[in-house]
Amino acid sequence: MNFYSIFRSSSLSFSSSKSRVILFRSGDLRSVIPTPTPKSNNNNKNTNNNDMTLTEDPPLSEMRRDYQEGHLEETEILSDPFQQFQKWLHEEVNLKNDKEPNAMTLSTCTKDAKPSARIVLLKDFDENGFVFYTNYNSRKSKELIENPFASITFYWTQRQIRIEGSVVKVSKEQSEAYFKTRPRASQIGAWVSEYQSSEITKQQLVESQTKLEEKFEGAEVPMPPFWGGWRVIPSSFEFWQGRGGRIHDRLFFKPHNKGWEISRLSP
Numbered sequence: 403m404n405f406y407s408i409f410r411s412s413s414l415s416f417s418s419s420k421s422r423v424i425l426f427r428s429g430d431l432r433s434v435i436p437t438p439t440p441k442s443n444n445n446n447k448n449t450n451n452n453d454m455t456l457t458e459d460p461p462l463s464e465m466r467r468d469y470q471e472g473h474l475e476e477t478e479i480l481s482d483p484f485q486q487f488q489k490w491l492h493e494e495v496n497l498k499n500d501k502e503p504n505a506m507t508l509s510t511c512t513k514d515a516k517p518s519a520r521i522v523l524l525k526d527f528d529e530n531g532f533v534f535y536t537n538y539n540s541r542k543s544k545e546l547i548e549n550p551f552a553s554i555t556f557y558w559t560q561r562q563i564r565i566e567g568s569v570v571k572v573s574k575e576q577s578e579a580y581f582k583t584r585p586r587a588s589q590i591g592a593w594v595s596e597y598q599s600s601e602i603t604k605q606q607l608v609e610s611q612t613k614l615e616e617k618f619e620g621a622e623v624p625m626p627p628f629w630g631g632w633r634v635i636p637s638s639f640e641f642w643q644g645r646g647g648r649i650h651d652r653l654f655f656k657p658h659n660k661g662w663e664i665s666r667l668s669p
């Protein structure tokens with residue numbers, strides 16, 4: 403099977419948004435949007451009054467979509483789940499929306515089964531598994547060391563893919579090869595916070611970044627010894643396609659005779 407390599411140049415970017423969301427009571431989501439000129443007869447319910455005007459969004463309880471974009475039948479799904487993943491990834495990438503298609507929710511557990519989840523970026527995948535990079539001192543890494551199983555979840559346009567499996571660290575050589583492709587600022591960023599999950603002030607972060615920029619000036623930034631990749635080795639896949647009337651398609655892959663067996667799950 404081919405080695406799929408994706409999004410080497412992808413980096414985190416956040417668009418700036420001036421709206422803030424405040425939850426007033428259960429089921430009632432309103433957005434507070436700063437306005438350049440406050441209304442003189444402003445009778446909104448905002449109490450802190452920083453030139454803010456309330457606009458009402460629909461209540462959460464009324465937010466729903468009827469999914470009509472696609473279908474996933476046993477007759478059309480590819481028999482190899484890695485190829486099916488590649489097909490849907492390709493389709494999502496080509497929608498060219500503002501989302502990062504390689505962003506995935508990574509769920510881990512402590513050894514006493516307390517879960518935690520966060521977003522990371524998928525950087526490579528092939529039939530051996532799905533690879534992301536991180537700080538080996540981070541909370542996620544500590545959990546993966548003490549309990550080497552993970553779940554990754556992709557939420558794409560009216561689609562979801564769930565992958566579960568065991569994890570291993572990727573080789574130092576592979577991590578280094580990827581590290582070299584990162585922008586210099588990201589390479590320095592990897593050094594900045596050795597103990598990623600510990601508390602730190604903004605000032606300490608900026609000072610640390612400046613010192614590291616000076617230290618590595620004019621030289622290649624080496625990969626930190628506490629940084630590298632993890633590979634999730636799938637033991638199951640679930641492909642979810644939203645359908646009308648909530649009769650969604652869910653096709654599940656589990657290992658069978660050195661291949662994969664597909665079954666349909668109830669929506």
Ligand SMILES: Cc1cc2nc3c(=O)[nH]c(=O)nc-3n(C[C@H](O)[C@H](O)[C@H](O)COP(=O)(O)O)c2cc1C
Pocket residue numbers: 414502505518519520521522523524534535536537540541542543598599
């Ligand atoms: C879109 C997006 C992409 C991210 N990509 C990564 C990543 O590839 N690796 C990583 O370590 N953290 C990434 N993060 C930050 C993590 O979500 C998380 O905040 C951080 O890794 C600390 O997690 P932990 O304390 O659970 O270990 C990303 C966050 C977002 C929102």
